Amino acid sequence: METEHEVLTTGGGTATVKCTECGHVHKEQLESETVVERDVIVSQDGESLKATVSADADEEVVTGEEFIVETDEAIMQVRITSLQLGPETRRARADFGDVSTFWTRVVDNVSVGVTLHPRDGRHDETRPFDLQIPGDEEFTVGETHEYGDEEFTVTGIVIREDAYGRYDYKKLDHDGDTALAKDTKRLYAYDETSNAWSAW
Numbered sequence: 001m002e003t004e005h006e007v008l009t010t011g012g013g014t015a016t017v018k019c020t021e022c023g024h025v026h027k028e029q030l031e032s033e034t035v036v037e038r039d040v041i042v043s044q045d046g047e048s049l050k051a052t053v054s055a056d057a058d059e060e061v062v063t064g065e066e067f068i069v070e071t072d073e074a075i076m077q078v079r080i081t082s083l084q085l086g087p088e089t090r091r092a093r094a095d096f097g098d099v100s101t102f103w104t105r106v107v108d109n110v111s112v113g114v115t116l117h118p119r120d121g122r123h124d125e126t127r128p129f130d131l132q133i134p135g136d137e138e139f140t141v142g143e144t145h146e147y148g149d150e151e152f153t154v155t156g157i158v159i160r161e162d163a164y165g166r167y168d169y170k171k172l173d174h175d176g177d178t179a180l181a182k183d184t185k186r187l188y189a190y191d192e193t194s195n196a197w198s199a200w
Contacts (some may be wrong), residue, residue, distance in 0.1 A: 002181040034058060036097050040069055042078055044106040049073065057097025066107060077135070078094055078104035079182070081162045105162075107182035115150055116191035127191070135182030142175035144192055152189035160185045 008025065012020055037091040042049050045095045051071045055061075066079045082103035083094050094190045095178040111130050118125040131147060139145065157172040163183035164170060 028170065034097065038096065038099055039088065040078070040102040040104055042069055042071070042076065042104050042106060043081075044076075046055040047109050049051050053102065055096045059096045060103075061094060063092045063098065066166060069104070076106050077108040079107045079162055080104055097188055102140055109133070110135045110184075111181050111184040112181050114150075114152065114183050115131045115186060115188050116150075116190070116193075118154075119190050125191075128139060131181075131187075134180050135180065138183040139181065139184060139187060141172055143190075151192040152187075153192055154187055156188035157184055158186040158188075 003022075003066045004020045005022055005028075008016045008018055014027050014029055014115060016025065017028050035054055037052050037054045040051045040053050042051055046115070049071060051069045053069060053173070060122060061080065061083060063080045066077055066190060069076050069078050081093050083099050084101040084103060084165065085091055085098055088101065103148045113128060113130055114131050115126060115128050126162055129150070131150075139154050139157055141154050145150065155173065157177065159167050159170050159172065159179060160183055163179075166183060167179065
């Protein structure tokens with residue numbers, strides 16, 4: 001039989017309630033009736049597409065958080081880069097229901113800029129290229145990495161702005177410093193490919 005209960009506290013999707021007849025105190029799961037849908041702009045390699053995401057209006061969201069977005073083209077893991085609340089209002093933290101548009105970028109497969117320097121210091125031989133790799137791939141300063149025809153030893157890692165809170169510094173340049181590809185804006189490295197060719 002249903003009895004009237006007094007709500008004492010709420011939080012985390014549950015409520016602590018007290019039976020008005022017997023005085024028994026217990027927790028109850030709250031049913032959310034405030035699920036809302038919001039626009040998501042997904043950016044990848046200079047291109048953008050639009051999607052939607054649904055969640056409880058009271059759920060707090062923060063820039064830097066990641067979630068899955070499903071589009072007609074693919075299912076992607078994205079990271080929030082900005083929360084738009086109005087035409088000219090953006091915040092780093094807000095309730096889901098207050099957000100009008102989520103600005104995100106794809107992080108499961110990413111493009112990382114690489115600047116390669118020759119070991120002999122000739123700056124006119126410096127060359128850039130973009131590396132397409134899984135976002136969870138790790139780079140470590142002082143370690144040599146090989147991708148296809150490219151081989152290089154990392155000397156510095158520039159961290160993306162939306163990942164600053166995950167690292168102690170915006171640029172990592174001490175041996176052993178490690179960062180994930182999805183957090184990396186640019187790699188600086190010694191070109192080991194040219195050394196292999198110069199042996200001929």
